[in-house]
Amino acid sequence: MLNLIAFDADDTLWHHERYFKLTEAKFRELLRPYAEPHHLSEHLLAAERRNIAHYGFGVKGFVLSMIETAVDVTDGRVAGSVIGQLLDAGRDMLRHPIEPLPHVEATLDALSGQYRLILITKGDLFDQERKLALSGLRDRFEAVEIVSEKDEATYRRLLLKHGTTPETAMMIGNSMTSDVLPPLAAGAFAVHVPSEHVWALDQHDDAIDNPRFFRITNLSQLPALVAGLG
Numbered sequence: 001m002l003n004l005i006a007f008d009a010d011d012t013l014w015h016h017e018r019y020f021k022l023t024e025a026k027f028r029e030l031l032r033p034y035a036e037p038h039h040l041s042e043h044l045l046a047a048e049r050r051n052i053a054h055y056g057f058g059v060k061g062f063v064l065s066m067i068e069t070a071v072d073v074t075d076g077r078v079a080g081s082v083i084g085q086l087l088d089a090g091r092d093m094l095r096h097p098i099e100p101l102p103h104v105e106a107t108l109d110a111l112s113g114q115y116r117l118i119l120i121t122k123g124d125l126f127d128q129e130r131k132l133a134l135s136g137l138r139d140r141f142e143a144v145e146i147v148s149e150k151d152e153a154t155y156r157r158l159l160l161k162h163g164t165t166p167e168t169a170m171m172i173g174n175s176m177t178s179d180v181l182p183p184l185a186a187g188a189f190a191v192h193v194p195s196e197h198v199w200a201l202d203q204h205d206d207a208i209d210n211p212r213f214f215r216i217t218n219l220s221q222l223p224a225l226v227a228g229l230g
């Protein structure tokens, strides 16, 4: 029997990736005198991939990867004013408004009382706390976990910590690599809710053959899906 439902936050409860896409467009514009746009995007993605292990997930690591790329593609000649504008763009990202995505509040209301609801998110601690506070959703969850990595071991540890087993838990999120595959591997249910924008390092197109895997187009479909599990 299902007992606990865990939600991802970024691009599941509120917009996130769109701000990275907007900032990357600004980055390509600023560096246009130095390099081709597609070359810049490739370079930036390679920097992000290299730096994840050092900086973790979030805005600060993204800004450092933009600066690193700017220095690399210009052989160190990038103007200080450009670096300043990249830092400004990063600060803007840390101030962007937060509004719950459609159906979020109604879905959480429909499920609360019947199931224990928790939030599991990764990213910069300070930024995740800021977004959660601004979202107005904090009180809908009995617990919030901000972690540095969402892998199978993390899910096993968190579910144990919250007094449940993977077999009676479900994870909901927009990322196949963070919110679906690891909880499935741990033995939990997992529901994929695709988001408008997908981070290149989160792309995953393989078919999933697992009776505990579900995909819905938006969160309004979740209460019926959960009720159907019996």
Ligand SMILES: [Mg+2]
Residues within 6 Å of the ligand: 008, 009, 010, 011, 012, 173, 174, 175
């Ligand atoms: Mg997400």
